[in-house]
Each structure stands twice: as structure tokens, then as C-alpha cells.
Amino acid sequence: MPVPGPYGAWIATGTADYVLYQQNTTKPHQDHIILHEVGHILAGHRNDEDHPDEALWQQEMPDISPRTIRRALRRTSYEAVEEREAELIATIVLGWASVLDHVAPHAASEPSLRRIQAALGDRRGWL
Template identity: 30%
Template sequence: MALSNNEILAIARELPIPVPWDRDRFIQNLATLRGRPIKLIATDTVTLTDSPCGLLLTRDDDDLILHESGTSDYHIDQIVCHEIGHMVLGHNSTRGVGADKQREIDMCRKVLPDIDPATVHAVLGRTNYASDQERDAEMFATILMMTAAEAADQQSMMRSVFFRSR
């Protein structure tokens, strides 16, 4: 079932968003909060047929977020925040079955040859937005980025000078 935008906003506002926004610091803060490492891996996802531009791989001891390497910082933030959305919204996708499972194994081997695909327990990708989970994760990414901007605005010197609380 899809979440409302207000529910997603409430979740985003509870996260340890650094001001000013810093993707790496945010990931470190979130990893600390969750008690498990999160690793960002830039990769060339364009070379993979029908591939997502982002991918979340859940393993026993850590989570890996793969994002497109040849794109803007803003797009990387959107991709990473989408995958974080899957994580914090509790989305789960067990390994595929049949052809899907083999496709996931092949993708893991091609993109991350040093990682044993058998260690990956769940795979979620940023591909299409037809499902509730994909829609929620994409909305989460957008709302999280807006929340980060909102937090920076609340702490800006201009705001404190021109809009003092009485």
C-alpha cells in the first residue's frame, strides 16, 4: 500500500540530515543510526542492458548502494536517496526467481565482480515507478532533498536576520 506524501515527509524529517547537505555525511549518519554500514559504489550502469540507474543490495553485514557514475551530483543524490527510501520505508525484495534471479546474479557479477552474488539477500533497483514501492521510494527521494533544503533554510543567516521569531 502506498504511503501518503505527509507520511513520507514525517519519516524524512526524523532522519539525521546534515546542514548543509552532504551526501557522504548523510550516509554515515544513517549508517550509525541503523547500526550497519552503507557503502556507496559509483559504477557504469549504462553498460548493463535494461539496467537500473541505481541498485540497493542488502547483505548480512552491510548495504551497498550502486549509482550511475557518469551523471551530475544532483542525479546521484536522487538515485542514492531513492535507494535509501527503499531502506527506511522497509521495502523488501528477496532474490528473484528463475530468469530474474539469474539476471540479478549476472548483473552482480558484471558490476561487482569481487562480490559473491550468493551473499546478496535482497536486490532493489531504481527502474520503473509502476509499483507502490517504487513510487514511494521516488517520492521519498524528492521529499528528502526538499527536507534537506528546508533544514538549510531554517538555519540560514538571512532567515535569522530578516525573519526573527518574536
């Protein structure tokens, strides 16, 4: 049973980006959540509006800056352009990944052919 609340969050710090995702859901849904958050990173979304839960999160995670918490909490609906962009990125990446799963060459079982594949590069498509 899914836990109430956001399915995922992106927390950017000065040294790393962290993507948090719902543990109690299916693997395909987790993949989509993660790619949605990565979509925010790829699109360069940076919005630091105030959020009503900011004080609670700051109390729970005092080592994370209020600006970082605001950025993570601002995304709560798909009305925002940034949310639709992140969702589109996740959908496109998952779509291409499923296509590449079907068309990408599999590793050869013969050792000499595997060496040739390695020399030529393991091309998985132009994505």
C-alpha cells in the same frame, strides 16, 4: 553521457547495506539516486522475485547471495508501489534539505558565539 542501465541499486548483505549509483550524471541526480535507494531501506522493502538477469549478476558477483541480487534487480519500473514509495521518500528528503539550507542558522564567525551554538546544539530543524 549517462551509462545505460539502472541508475542505482541497493544491495543488502548480512553485515552492511550498499548503495550503488550512477557516476556519470550530475551531483543533484546522484543525490536523488542515493536517497531513492535509502528510501527502499527506510520503507523496509524486501522482495525477492526472480529476475531474468540474475544468473549473469551471480556470475559477476559470486560472493553476493542470489536472494540479494534478486532484491536489487526487481526494481526496474515505477509501476511498483515500492518504487513510488522510494521515489516519494527521496523527493521529501531532498525538499526538506533544500528548505533547511535556506533557514538553518549558519555557524557564527565569533568564537564565543560558536561555543554558545555548540552548547545549545546545532539545530537544523525538526527533520
